[in-house]
Amino acid sequence: xxxxxxxxESPEAFAARNSNQIDSYTGAWQAYYQTLIEAGVYxxxxxxxxxxxxxxxxxxxxKRRVQDGPFADTKERLGGFMILELASLDAALDWAARxxxxxxGAVEVRPVAPEFKRRITG
Amino acid sequence: MSENAQEGTHRTIERVARESYGRLVAYxxxxxxxxxxxxxxxxxxxxxxxTTWPRDGVPHNPEAWLLTAARHSLIDHIRHQQVAVASxxxxxxxxxxxxDDPLSTEFPDERLKLLFVCAHPAIDxxxxxxxxxxxxxxxxxxxxxxxxLISPATMGQRLVRVKTKIRDSGIQFEIPQxxxxxxxxxxxxxxxxxxxxxxxxxxxxxxxxxRDLAEEAIWLGRVLLELIPTExxxxxxxxxxLHCEARRRARRGEDGRxxxxxxxDSQFWSMTLIAEAERHLAAAATSGRMGRFxxxxxxxxxxxxxxxxxxxxxxxxxxxxxxLIRISPTLGTRTGHAAAIGEANGPAAGLAVLDGIDVNDxxxxxxxxxxxxxxxxxxxxxSDAAQAFDRAIGLAEDPAVRQFLLRRRA
Numbered sequence: 001x002x003x004x005x006x007x008x009e010s011p012e013a014f015a016a017r018n019s020n021q022i023d024s025y026t027g028a029w030q031a032y033y034q035t036l037i038e039a040g041v042y043x044x045x046x047x048x049x050x051x052x053x054x055x056x057x058x059x060x061x062x063k064r065r066v067q068d069g070p071f072a073d074t075k076e077r078l079g080g081f082m083i084l085e086l087a088s089l090d091a092a093l094d095w096a097a098r099x100x101x102x103x104x105g106a107v108e109v110r111p112v113a114p115e116f117k118r119r120i121t122g
Numbered sequence: 123m124s125e126n127a128q129e130g131t132h133r134t135i136e137r138v139a140r141e142s143y144g145r146l147v148a149y150x151x152x153x154x155x156x157x158x159x160x161x162x163x164x165x166x167x168x169x170x171x172x173t174t175w176p177r178d179g180v181p182h183n184p185e186a187w188l189l190t191a192a193r194h195s196l197i198d199h200i201r202h203q204q205v206a207v208a209s210x211x212x213x214x215x216x217x218x219x220x221x222d223d224p225l226s227t228e229f230p231d232e233r234l235k236l237l238f239v240c241a242h243p244a245i246d247x248x249x250x251x252x253x254x255x256x257x258x259x260x261x262x263x264x265x266x267x268x269x270x271l272i273s274p275a276t277m278g279q280r281l282v283r284v285k286t287k288i289r290d291s292g293i294q295f296e297i298p299q300x301x302x303x304x305x306x307x308x309x310x311x312x313x314x315x316x317x318x319x320x321x322x323x324x325x326x327x328x329x330x331x332x333r334d335l336a337e338e339a340i341w342l343g344r345v346l347l348e349l350i351p352t353e354x355x356x357x358x359x360x361x362x363x364l365h366c367e368a369r370r371r372a373r374r375g376e377d378g379r380x381x382x383x384x385x386x387d388s389q390f391w392s393m394t395l396i397a398e399a400e401r402h403l404a405a406a407a408t409s410g411r412m413g414r415f416x417x418x419x420x421x422x423x424x425x426x427x428x429x430x431x432x433x434x435x436x437x438x439x440x441x442x443x444x445x446l447i448r449i450s451p452t453l454g455t456r457t458g459h460a461a462a463i464g465e466a467n468g469p470a471a472g473l474a475v476l477d478g479i480d481v482n483d484x485x486x487x488x489x490x491x492x493x494x495x496x497x498x499x500x501x502x503x504x505s506d507a508a509q510a511f512d513r514a515i516g517l518a519e520d521p522a523v524r525q526f527l528l529r530r531r532a
Binding site: 024028035036093100102104 | 485514518519
């Protein structure tokens with residue numbers, strides 16, 4: 001089954017991305033990504049730009065309400081996501097614990113909803 | 123009552139609860155087989171202690187007071203349920219209420235039976251440790267869940283489910299028969315060791331999971347030794363845990379940096395804990411029955427020798443690992459063996475041992491990759507080493523270990 005690992009990171013972790021050198025956080029991510037690939041569990045995913053770059057859209061009475069900023073502003077900020085193919089929740093929790101963002105940030109594990117996906121994608 | 127005295131009373135209640143909880147729960151549920159009800163009754167008793175003791179003073183025998191209160195709560199609970207036909211264990215319990223002054227009554231220590239129930243083959247092995255931590259040491263589901271990396275709600279549900287199974291499936295509260303004892307005792311030892319959570323304590327890293335339960339595990343080990351002092355493996359397990367615990371301070375630098383065993387400053391090792399570990403190991407040796415935990419403790423004992431001699435006898439460690447592999451050929455044992463051979467006979471020899479392990483078995487086993495990286499680096503195979511380092515870093519959970527490996531790779 002598939003799990004989403006939703007990654008929340010601290011402002012410091014976002015700031016570390018802008019450094020030109022490979023800092024230890026980025027180095028840890030490189031190793032983590034390689035390990036996911038070699039274990040054959042990686043399905044997809046992407047890091048996201050910082051929350052300030054977000055724009056939120058709602059439709060109210062047929063009119064667009066466009067708001068500058070992310071949907072939810074929290075201390076730990078949505079930094080990216082990964083979809084992994086794994087046998088169980090326990091395996092997903094193991095991978096979440098190894099994620100470099102798990103210390104300093106947080107990683108939420110959510111099962112993908114395959115039934116609903118089938119109904120949408122037909 | 124003054125604030126100070128009240129605080130003192132609260133501390134007394136905490137201490138009694140800590141020391142007596144397991145004994146009281148074990149005694150109550152050995153009669154009813156109903157762990158959950160016994161726990162509820164005891165927490166009611168503790169709540170009433172919190173209101174009564176500060177007012178009337180701490181009773182002469184606090185444990186007996188709690189037992190009486192818990193027993194009454196349990197009987198109330200059963201009456202309250204209005205069950206038409208009281209169940210047989212209940213009747214046993216009601217009948218067994220002591221006729222003489224309950225405050226002076228000694229009651230038998232049933233914790234060993236409770237430990238055997240917690241690690242019973244009919245119970246999911248994954249639940250052995252959580253069940254022990256809760257019933258014998260009164261840890262709450264949230265703390266246990268945290269250590270086992272699952273949600274508190276899930277841990278709570280699983281604990282409720284196994285307690286119901288104990289009550290309804292006819293698992294007996296008894297010491298196993300002689301012929302069953304070794305196997306049943308193994309399950310108890312395994313569960314305590316799982317709480318300790320350090321499967322591998324060498325250059326590779328420390329398993330983060332469960333580490334904050336180390337002191338609880340040692341407590342359980344001491345309880346078990348008190349209950350069953352003649353089993354060498356019980357001594358062996360306690361010696362092993364004490365040896366590892368002795369190095370706790372030395373494992374991290376002042377900045378939180380991870381320090382592998384071979385680079386630890388032995389001045390920071392606790393000589394008191396090492397001496398105690400050695401006593402238990404010596405006691406075990408007199409039985410002449412070797413076992414897995416004694417061998418693991420013996421390996422740690424060789425490491426501890428460095429505090430006196432200034433060097434590590436890797437050949438002796440490798441020899442103990444060879445014996446250990448015959449009893450318990452786990453990935454941890456085989457990886458440890460390879461690391462010891464690498465130190466004793468050189469990195470090429472160590473790598474040859476590592477190559478004997480099927481690579482499919484170790485795809486997510488972090489210590490294997492850490493040792494492999496270390497050996498390849500020593501052999502000057504830089505690019506192979508970098509790949510192994512990446513794997514070890516990617517699989518590491520402990521941020522300090524991850525940083526250590528990142529520095530080594532560079």
